[in-house]
Amino acid sequence: MLKEEAIKDHQTVTAEGEPTSVLLTGVKRQEVPNIITANGTTTELYRPEWEVGPEQIQHMIHVIMRANALSAWHVHDFQIDTIFVTNGSIKLVLFDDRDDSATKGQINVFHLSRLxxxxxxxxxxxxHGLQNMDNSESxxxxxxxxxxxxxxxxxxxxxxDTDKIPYRFE
Structure with a gap:
């Protein structure tokens, strides 16, 4: 039987739809609601009480990724990035290489979407690395x-495709 050679899925979300993965030390995740209005949809991008993002925003960019594009790998010494997908589906992969971190050597994978x-x-x-999962711009x-x-x-x-990070983009 082929099932004997198969790998069983492990739990990735709770019954309430919350991810079960443990975040790398210092990584923050905040789902935000879409607010349906009479004329469309509004989504808040930042509120200080969420405790996500830098204390003070000093620079902001909007990035359009070509279909199936990949931007990996990069790291910063001082910069804190906060990412919010505005269109399409993007995979964000994080690798903790910090010597003083409790999660050193671990990976987080996020599938992010406007939905x-x-x-x-x-x-x-x-x-961190980002991959556009769509056949159109994200x-x-x-x-x-x-x-x-x-x-x-x-x-x-x-x-x-470095061998220094234990993750392969598909």
Whole structure:
């Protein structure tokens, strides 16, 4: 029987739809509701009481990813990223390589979409990569605690297929 060779799925969500995965140390996740109005939909992108995102936003960008595009891997020494998908479906993968972290060596994978609005805050020292899962453009907003420094970017990169990170994008 083929079932003897198959791998059984493990639980990924609770009966209430909450993820069961443990977040990497310092990573924050905040689902936000869509507010249905008479003329459309409103989604709040940030509220201080959510305790997600930098204390003060200093820089914000809107990114459009081409169909099936991949942007991986990169890390920051000081910058805190907070990501919110505005269109399409994006996979966000995080890898904790921080020596002083309780979750060193662990991975978080988030499937983000406008259909279930979610903010993800990535602290410094977490390697991250994004993959557009759609055959059309997807987009996201990323806001930061520091403005981009053109003359000395806080950006460190590895190729998407590096053997140094135990994850393979499909």
């Amino acid at each position: 279930r609005p979610t903010l993800i805050t990535i602290p410094p020292g977490i390697w 987009s996201f907003i990323n806001y930061f605690n520091n403005a981009y420094i053109y003359t000395d970017p806080d950006e460190w990169r590895l190729p998407f």
